[in-house]
Amino acid sequence: MAEAILVPQVGQDLTEATVVELHVKLGDTVKKGDLVAVVESEKASFEVEAFAEGVVINMPYKEGDVAEVLAPLMHLGQPGESLEGAAVSATQSSEAQAPVSAEQTTIAPAASAITAQAEAQGSTDGWRRSSPVARREAAARGLDLASIKGSGPGGAVVQKDVAAAIMASATAHRQGGGALAVRTLREGQGSPIICIHGFGADLSSWRGMVGTLPVGLPVMALDLPGHGASAHVGASSFAEIVACVGESLRDVAAGIHLVGHSLGAAVAAALTERGDLDVRSLTLLSPAGLGAKVDGDFIEGFLSAQSETALATWMRRLVHDPEKLAPVLVRATLAARDTPGLVAAQRRVAAAVFERSTQLFSLGRALDRFLGPCTVIVGRKDVILCMDEVAESVPANAALHRLPAVGHLPQVEAAELVQSLITRTVRAAG
Structure with missing residues (x-):
């Protein structure tokens, strides 16, 4: 029996959602718990997980399409099975399982309704x-x-x-100085929280914690040069990366709260020295730039891995407990490499900020001079950076939290604590 993974109801009064990301394609084998898509409403973004397993046999939507809620986002079946004539059951990829009849699983994609509406309106009303x-x-x-x-x-x-x-x-724009991909992950009022990912990741890595960050504030994220939707934006030095991020954030809001991980944490700290950004608070997770050492073998192994098995082997170094590294994260990282030139772009970024096992930049002075609330969170079992060097380099004006049994991804291995510390830091700014 074919299983329909439905577009989740992303709000009580919302009837449609935009398909922002598709992490599978026709013919892919999907397991329970796999991330298959990301949909976005007017208010928030939602990750869609598979609550069934099978082979993707039908995908009525493509990225960018507007989909009706509770319509089939995709169908899973057996190898060689076609949707025509197959019995279909509906699986809603949200916590609330809404009753859906077999008739509802054959809802036509929203594209047909929208096209008909556009034709009925004509093109004379001047509305794009x-x-x-x-x-x-x-x-x-x-x-x-x-x-x-x-x-x-x-x-x-x-x-x-x-x-x-x-x-x-x-x-x-000039190489390294163009606008980056900046995305709103959650609407709100007040000074936004800006999340900056680490090397080799992208802004989607923050989606899991959006709902737990201080309620009411907007949450935004960006892709660093050479990463995600900013893969084609180049940067030949750490200073150029910081300049590029700064230019992209300059007109975002009058005041911002920065949350960064690893390389992104170093960028966040360096942004406080620009003078044209009103940074209200800093939360730095496993920050690079505090000490000289970095695991150069990890950088090379991560960039060179071409299979899921090889990539998983290197990515397990990011966590102390291998069980905390979700397979879907590995598969999503590997799938992102289908973007032409992505790995080559990340190699250029790596060459700009690392020389084998040495970091080519420092954020110590920036932290010394920052007078707002600043929290540094590190894992005692981090093998990517030297935690002794990091701890010794954190100035007295910053709060240092060293988490036991945690590696380079505290936001994954100690998620609730990290989210609580981010909330406390943001609220301390007033």
């Missing part, structure tokens, strides 16, 4: 069709929707079209 997410991100970046070619249903501008426009703008 766009998704709520696309409108919000275009407004945040100062982009005119009329200048963006839409690839969605009925020619609508969707999130990936805005992202492409941002990328085109970035590549038009």
